[in-house]
Amino acid sequence: MATGPLGVVRRQASFVGNYRHVVDAQGRIQVPRAIRKAMLPESQGTLYVTRGLDGCLFAYPLDTWQNLAEQWELALNDAPSFEKRNEIRVMTSHACEARLDGQGRISIPAYLLKAVDIRSEALFVGVTYRIEIWNPDRYEAAIAAAENSFEQNMRNLVSFRQNRQSG
Structure with missing residues (x-):
């Protein structure tokens, strides 16, 4: 559950895991089944x-993006x-709307794929x-240090959470 900008509690999808998929010549990528299943109906694919x-x-699923947009509007006003x-x-x-097609794929524009070196x-x-x-490859390089210090990172995460709850 997430709290919206007006204090309204909303359901929110939760995503876990990692999944490797091929990018075709048109920039279409199969969205993993587990991610599609986790998306709420409100996301409308x-x-x-x-x-x-x-x-x-x-x-971001459509419903989460809309929640973020509302928060951004409030931030601009505040x-x-x-x-x-x-x-x-x-x-x-830099954002684009990507609708799931009948085969569970999304199209991502070339400028976004190029910006993060996805081929x-x-x-x-x-x-x-x-x-x-x-x-x-970029993910493996980015995550390598965290994997090597997993236990310390978990202790830091638990400590951060406890500090937020008490403060």
Whole structure:
């Protein structure tokens, strides 16, 4: 469940796991079955794909994207700084709507694939309420350090969560 900008509690999809899929010549990629099944009916088979952090793409189901857009609007009204407006501009100007076709594929524009060096293969990674789409080699390099220090990272994550709950 997620709380919307007006305090309304909303259901929210949750994504986990990682899945490797081929990118065809038209930039179409099969969305993994587990991800399609986790998407809520409210998403209407639609993902919004945009540039993400650390060299990947972020993909949000339609309902999650709409919740984010509402939060961005409130943020603009609460703190209408030039920097905040630019953050939102960058996030939305790079975004595209990607509807699942009859075969469970989405089309991602070439400019987004090029920005994160995705060519013939893509790796879908479930990260709670969003999906990250990676060049598999780039993902392996990015995650290698975290894998090597998994136990310490887990302790840090638990500590972070406890600090947020108590503070």
